[in-house]
Amino acid sequence: DAGVTQSPTHLIKTRGQQVTLRCSPKSGHDTVSWYQQALGQGPQFIFQYYEEEERQRGNFPDRFSGHQFPNYSSELNVNALLLGDSALYLCASSFGLEGSYEQYFGPGTRLTVT
Amino acid sequence: GQQVMQIPQYQHVQEGEDFTTYCNSSTTLSNIQWYKQRPGGHPVFLIQLVKSGEVKKQKRLTFQFGEAKKNSSLHITATQTTDVGTYFCAGGGKLIFGQGTELSVKP
Numbered sequence: 124d125a126g127v128t129q130s131p132t133h134l135i136k137t138r139g140q141q142v143t144l145r146c147s148p149k150s151g152h153d154t155v156s157w158y159q160q161a162l163g164q165g166p167q168f169i170f171q172y173y174e175e176e177e178r179q180r181g182n183f184p185d186r187f188s189g190h191q192f193p194n195y196s197s198e199l200n201v202n203a204l205l206l207g208d209s210a211l212y213l214c215a216s217s218f219g220l221e222g223s224y225e226q227y228f229g230p231g232t233r234l235t236v237t
Numbered sequence: 238g239q240q241v242m243q244i245p246q247y248q249h250v251q252e253g254e255d256f257t258t259y260c261n262s263s264t265t266l267s268n269i270q271w272y273k274q275r276p277g278g279h280p281v282f283l284i285q286l287v288k289s290g291e292v293k294k295q296k297r298l299t300f301q302f303g304e305a306k307k308n309s310s311l312h313i314t315a316t317q318t319t320d321v322g323t324y325f326c327a328g329g330g331k332l333i334f335g336q337g338t339e340l341s342v343k344p
Contacts, residue, residue, distance in 0.1 A: 156332070165243075165325050165334035166280065179331050182238070213279060225270065225282040226332065 125150060127216050127229035135235045136204050144199045144232045148216030155197040156226065157189060158213040166213055172197050173220050201234075209236045239264045241328055243335035251343050256313040258338035260326035269302055269309045269328040274337070280325060283311075316342050 128147045136142050148155050154173045158166035168181035172191035191197045195216075201208055211233050215226035240263040250256050260269065268287045272280035284293055286302035286309060293300045299312045309326055323337040 158334075165327075165337050168331045168333065171331070181331055215280075225285060226280075227282065228272075228279040230279050 127214055127227050129212075129214050129229040129232050131232060132230070133233045133235075135237065138204055138206060138236055140204050141200065141202045142204060142234060144201075144212050144214075144234070145196065146199070146214030146216075146229060147196045148214075149227045152216035152218050152227070153195050154217045154220060154224075155191060155195065156215045156217070157197070157199045158215065159183075159208075160211040160213055160231070162210075169199070171220075178220060204236045206236050209234060239329050239331075239333050241326060241333045241335040243326060243338055245338055246336065247339045247341075249341045249343065250316050252318060253315050256316050256320070256340055258311050258324050258326075258340075260309040260311075260328075260335050262307045262328055262333075264329075265306050266328035267306075267330070269306075269326055270332070271300060271309075271311055272325045272327060272334075273322050274325065275322040278322075283324075313340075316340070318342050318344055 127149050130145045156171040157169040160166045169183050170180040171178050175191045186202045188200045211231045213231045214229045217224040217226050242261045244259050270285045271283040274280045284300050290304045291302040297314045301310045323339045325334050325337045327334040
């Protein structure tokens with residue numbers, strides 16, 4: 124039973140560029156949430172996808188967008204990259220929309236913006 | 238907006254000593270979850286508390302949820318080197334994480 128997988132593992136981009144990160148949820152899970160974790164900080168909620176729709180969003184600008192596919196996998200897109208976007212991007216999957224379900228986190232994608 | 242604060246930020250203990258981290262929310266939480274993140278790793282779910290005043294134990298770990306459902310604590314008895322990592326509490330529908338408490342254990 125595969126857990127949550129993310130790709131790529133590491134990514135280096137230049138300021139102003141665009142990036143797409145990918146996530147496959149744990150088998151049986153239908154909800155995907157994305158988090159940004161800066162060094163030494165806790166994960167910050169970006170948004171959550173369920174039934175191919177963005178259901179909740181954290182305090183992130185419109186440069187951050189996402190998508191969920193019929194197979195429940197998801198993408199996170201960030202446009203016009205800023206140096207401050209450098210962070211570990213974590214995908215977490217769960218079952219159902221309720222916030223009371225445990226989140227299974229993937230290994231993350233380390234994004235460096237130069 | 239909702240905020241979740243954790244103290245202390247860092248805790249260094251000798252192996253065998255006890256450890257406690259505290260979590261406080263600015264608003265009442267429907268539930269609280271605890272995660273552990275090892276250095277270089279990703280958060281791993283430990284437990285969820287739902288009821289006011291709830292206490293749950295996992296071997297040497299004891300988790301409490303406050304009566305007002307605005308605070309929580311994690312206590313580790315007789316720490317071991319395998320306990321090293323950062324412990325996060327998280328609550329709310331959007332799963333707001335605290336800043337975490339980084340635990341280091343000296344053998």
